[in-house]
Each structure stands twice: as C-alpha cells, then as structure tokens.
Amino acid sequence: MNQQVKTRNLKKKNTKPNDIVDKKKQGLRNRETNVISFIFVALFLMMASYLVYFNVFEASTIVNNPYNKRIDNLENKVVRGNILAADGQILAETDIDEDGNETRVYPFSEVFCHVVGLASAKTGVEGVANYELLSTSGNIINQLSDDLSGEKSVGYDVVTTLVPKLQEAAYKALGSNKGAVVAMEPSTGRVLAMVSKPDYDPNEAPEMYSEWLGYDSSDSVLLNRATQGLYSPGSTFKVLTALEYVREYPDYENYSFDCTGSAYVNGGTTIPCYNGSVHGHQDLKLGFANSCNGVFSTIGFRLNLSKYRQLCEDFYYNKNLDIGIESSVSSFTLDENSGVSEIQETGIGQGKTMVSPMHNLMIISAIANRGVMMQPYFVEKVQTRSGDVVSTTTPKQKSVVCTPSEADTIGEFCRAVVTEGTGYAFTYTSYTVAGKTGTAQFDNSDRVHSWFIGYAPYENPQISFCVILEGGYTGVPGAQQVTKALLDAFFDEY
Structure with missing residues (x-):
C-alpha cells in the first residue's frame, strides 16, 4: 500500500517538468501562429487598400491609356459611340457604309478639332472617354448573340460640357x-x-x-x-x-x-x-x-x-x-x-x-x-444611344x-x-x-x-x-x- 502511494507520488513528480515544457512549446506555437496570421491579415488589408486606391484614383487613367491594347480590341466588337455637345449636337460619330466599313466623322470640321480630338490618336475627349465610347450596356446573352452573328454592339454616347455657340x-x-x-x-x-x-x-x-x-x-x-x-x-x-x-x-x-x-x-x-x-x-x-x-x-x-x-x-x-x-x-x-x-x-x-x-x-x-x-x-455624362444615363460627372x-x-x-x-x-x-x-x-x-x-x-x-x-x-x-x-x-x-x- 505504501509502496503504491510512493509510486504515484513519484510519477506526479516526474510529470511536472514535462508539462511545463509542453506548455512552453504550445505557447511558442501559438505565438508563431498569431504572428503568421497577423502577417497574412496585414497583407490582405494592404492588397484591399491598394485595390480601393486603384479603382478610385488609377483605374480611369489605365483604362483610357492609349497603350492599353485591351481597350483597342473592343473596337472589333463595338461601334464607337457618339460625342455630343452640351446641347446635344453631334461633334463626332461613326459612319458605316454598305460594306460595313467604319469612318469617324466630325460634323464641325476644324471648330472642335483639338478639344474633341482624334479617335485614331486618342487625343482630346476621344482619349478621355475612350473606354466609355467603346462600352455597351448589353447583357451577356446579347453579347454572345452579337459575337455569334458577327454584329457589333453600339458604344455609349458621351455628352460633353462644350457649348457650340461659345466655341x-x-x-x-x-x-x-x-x-x-x-x-x-x-x-x-x-x-x-x-x-x-x-x-x-x-x-x-x-x-x-x-x-x-x-x-x-x-x-x-x-x-x-x-x-x-x-x-x-x-x-x-x-x-x-x-x-x-x-x-x-x-x-x-x-x-x-x-x-x-x-x-x-x-x-x-x-x-x-x-x-x-x-x-x-x-x-x-x-x-x-x-x-x-x-x-x-x-x-x-x-x-x-x-x-x-x-x-x-x-x-x-x-x-x-x-x-x-x-x-x-x-x-x-x-x-x-x-x-x-x-x-x-x-x-x-x-x-x-x-x-x-x-x-x-x-x-x-x-x-x-x-x-x-x-x-x-x-x-458631363455618359448615356446609351436611347438616352438612358449611365453616369454623370x-x-x-x-x-x-x-x-x-x-x-x-x-x-x-x-x-x-x-x-x-x-x-x-x-x-x-x-x-x-x-x-x-x-x-x-x-x-x-x-x-x-x-x-x-x-x-x-x-x-x-x-x-x-x-x-x-x-x-x-x-x-x-x-x-x-x-x-x-x-x-x-x-x-x-x-
């Protein structure tokens, strides 16, 4: 009986150092896990912050950059929208002949040349609103249908702040x-x-x-x-x-x-x-x-x-x-x-x-x-060909x-x-x-x-x-x- 008590006490004495070591190792692992978690959370927040910054401050610049070939590729699928004066007069439009050839036309000739710019050179408003002029409001089904039929969608129209009488x-x-x-x-x-x-x-x-x-x-x-x-x-x-x-x-x-x-x-x-x-x-x-x-x-x-x-x-x-x-x-x-x-x-x-x-x-x-x-x-605003407003400045x-x-x-x-x-x-x-x-x-x-x-x-x-x-x-x-x-x-x- 006494021998059994001594044996149990000895076991208890022998387990205490091991428990302390195990707790230290467990605490160390927890700290390591926490540090790694904090690092990943910080990285996530940094990426999220950059995405917000990019979309708010940089996206429009990148989208309309003349070297952005992804936007140029839209011209294969979309007829470039019209550019309108503040009173609705057309400053730039795309003419399509019987053979489907597209020509950018500027009804006022020289009068608005610099501010409206050239679609081919992406200058003036043609450059500022390049993405909007090649964007459409069609749903995915209509877009797939157009792709299959070979027909192009019509891009948004851009209404400028320009007043023809003053110009x-x-x-x-x-x-x-x-x-x-x-x-x-x-x-x-x-x-x-x-x-x-x-x-x-x-x-x-x-x-x-x-x-x-x-x-x-x-x-x-x-x-x-x-x-x-x-x-x-x-x-x-x-x-x-x-x-x-x-x-x-x-x-x-x-x-x-x-x-x-x-x-x-x-x-x-x-x-x-x-x-x-x-x-x-x-x-x-x-x-x-x-x-x-x-x-x-x-x-x-x-x-x-x-x-x-x-x-x-x-x-x-x-x-x-x-x-x-x-x-x-x-x-x-x-x-x-x-x-x-x-x-x-x-x-x-x-x-x-x-x-x-x-x-x-x-x-x-x-x-x-x-x-x-x-x-x-x-x-001033971007709108569909039917006049529905997409966005305003x-x-x-x-x-x-x-x-x-x-x-x-x-x-x-x-x-x-x-x-x-x-x-x-x-x-x-x-x-x-x-x-x-x-x-x-x-x-x-x-x-x-x-x-x-x-x-x-x-x-x-x-x-x-x-x-x-x-x-x-x-x-x-x-x-x-x-x-x-x-x-x-x-x-x-x-």
Whole structure:
C-alpha cells in the first residue's frame, strides 16, 4: 500500500517538468501562429487598400491609356459611340457604309478639332472617354448573340460640357491668328469652350496625319495650344505677385510708388513700363490696374522668396494639372538663390516663368471662386444611344489656394483693370468684367503675345476665360477683343 502511494507520488513528480515544457512549446506555437496570421491579415488589408486606391484614383487613367491594347480590341466588337455637345449636337460619330466599313466623322470640321480630338490618336475627349465610347450596356446573352452573328454592339454616347455657340464665337474671333481661347464655369470646372489655332480638319486625318506630324513645332496643327502651349505669362502673372504681397503685408493699402516710366534696381536691370508709359503716383491697386512694371518689378525684393514660390506651387506651378486631356507643366524657377534681374523679371511675368492658357484659366477661376480651385472637366455624362444615363460627372474641388478675403481683394484689383486701367474693351458692355491684361515678350523683336484672363459678371461669376494671341497677330487689336466676342456670345449681346 505504501509502496503504491510512493509510486504515484513519484510519477506526479516526474510529470511536472514535462508539462511545463509542453506548455512552453504550445505557447511558442501559438505565438508563431498569431504572428503568421497577423502577417497574412496585414497583407490582405494592404492588397484591399491598394485595390480601393486603384479603382478610385488609377483605374480611369489605365483604362483610357492609349497603350492599353485591351481597350483597342473592343473596337472589333463595338461601334464607337457618339460625342455630343452640351446641347446635344453631334461633334463626332461613326459612319458605316454598305460594306460595313467604319469612318469617324466630325460634323464641325476644324471648330472642335483639338478639344474633341482624334479617335485614331486618342487625343482630346476621344482619349478621355475612350473606354466609355467603346462600352455597351448589353447583357451577356446579347453579347454572345452579337459575337455569334458577327454584329457589333453600339458604344455609349458621351455628352460633353462644350457649348457650340461659345466655341464658334471664339473660333471666329481668333481668325487666322495663332493662339488659344479657353473658358469654363469657375464654380464647377465645366469647360465651356476650347479653341486652338493653327487647326486642322479631323475628317482629313486618315490621309494627312503623317504630314501634320512633320510640321515645325511653331506651325504644328496637332499641338493643342490651350493645354500644351507654354508661354511667358506677362502681366497676367501679377495676379500671383500681388496676392503674395497682400498676404505678407496686411497694410498693402499703404503701398506707394512713383512711376517714371521705368524702374532700376541696383545690381539688376532697367525694366520699362509697356510703351514707356509714365504712371506717376501708384498704390498697389492702381499699379495693378495700370499694369505698372515699375511697381511689380520692385515688389519682389520685399517678398519672402520661399513663400512666393510656395504660393505659386499651391496654384499648381511645377505640377501636373491632371485634367484628363494632354497638357504641359507650367514652370516657376525663382528661389532664394536667384539673382536680382531674375527677381525683377519674375515679378512682371517674364524671365523663366512659363504657363499654359489652361493653367492661367484655372488660376483666375480660383480667384473668381473665392479661393477654391475646381477640377476642370469635359464630360458631363455618359448615356446609351436611347438616352438612358449611365453616369454623370460630379464637380470636384481640386484645392483651396487662398482665403476668400484674399481672393476678394485680388478680384477688386481685377475689376479696377476694367474700370480704371488697361481693360478698356469692356467699358460700355452691359455685363461687368474683372480681368488682367498681359503682354509678354518672347524674342528679340518687337512682337509680343497678348493675354487677357478674367471672369464675368464680376458680382456673380458665371464664366471665366483665358485668351492668348501669339506675337504677330493681325485683324484684332489684342486678346481683349477676342474675349469680348466670346462674352458677347455668352451674354447674347450683339
């Protein structure tokens, strides 16, 4: 009996160390399992997050990439949909002859050529909405039936934001000059018109495209000057120079300068006012209205250059505009290491600063919209051939670039341009305009680019605009007159 008790006690003593070891091993295995589980959960969450990011931010870009061959393959099964103006007029359609041959047709010929683009080159709206134009609403059974019968489905129609009356007015006003006109609704970003010249007839593209590619860059008809052209902004850049001064100097109303027709800064260069104008005593608002180079070529030396550069980059200098269609990046190079002459030239929009008309439009639109820059867009909605809406574009805020108070101040300056400064073309119109004139030197000749940016009505902006006439223009005194033709059409004033 005692021997049995001793044996049982001995067994108990012998099992305790083994139990501890087993529990340690089990705990170790549990930890390893947990670590592996956490790793797989983390990987899953990362992949899920990327898929969400891809679908929200990248999918549309990948889908409409001209190198995406999967989309091109849809052309074997789908007849490309129509592109329509805001009022329903057809801007692009596909004609099918008796033998089934398809031809892309552009009823307005040259008028919408750059903004609508070419289906073959996937430019303009043809590129932006390439996927939608080749998509269909047919169910899988109908698609299989079409595949078996050899018949093609009809792609969605795309309704643009473009207004033919404005487009035609801008096209006519530009005449035979090189340049661009672009207009949009500042509160939404809806692009209302976009014209670029020299132009081309997109109906002739099958025969002429190779020849067009060989044109010199200065005469290129394929270049959309509204979005791809880069120019010295000239005095239109004074919008940002003035804004930075207002931001750094709350007492800006006390600014004073006596203009003698030119300004010299020690170590720099002499900057003349346009046509040698002597403006006399100027405050900041009047200097802006008169586009006094003496004021703005010297203001830069009172600015914090790092903050000045940051302001310009907040307004999307040195950044991709991401507007869907092909565009160039505007450049601002001034920094704390820049020389005296460069600071002078930058303040008046000369030197190394370059901007596209579309970007200049976005800048003035943000002023019109009290500091909020909206994302420009060209497609209002996508619909079936029968008119059923598939999707619509929701206006999207791109960035808040300045405060409402700052925007209002610059808006007052822009209004003064028209009421007491260089914006003389709008003195007797029934609508009120706020804007900024600009002349930009671009070579060693006397030729200059003529700019006008702005918005109307001043009290409640409905349209913002940017016009540039390249140097050597004829038939019009300047960009203001082209703008007036656009606004007359918008407000039906003839």
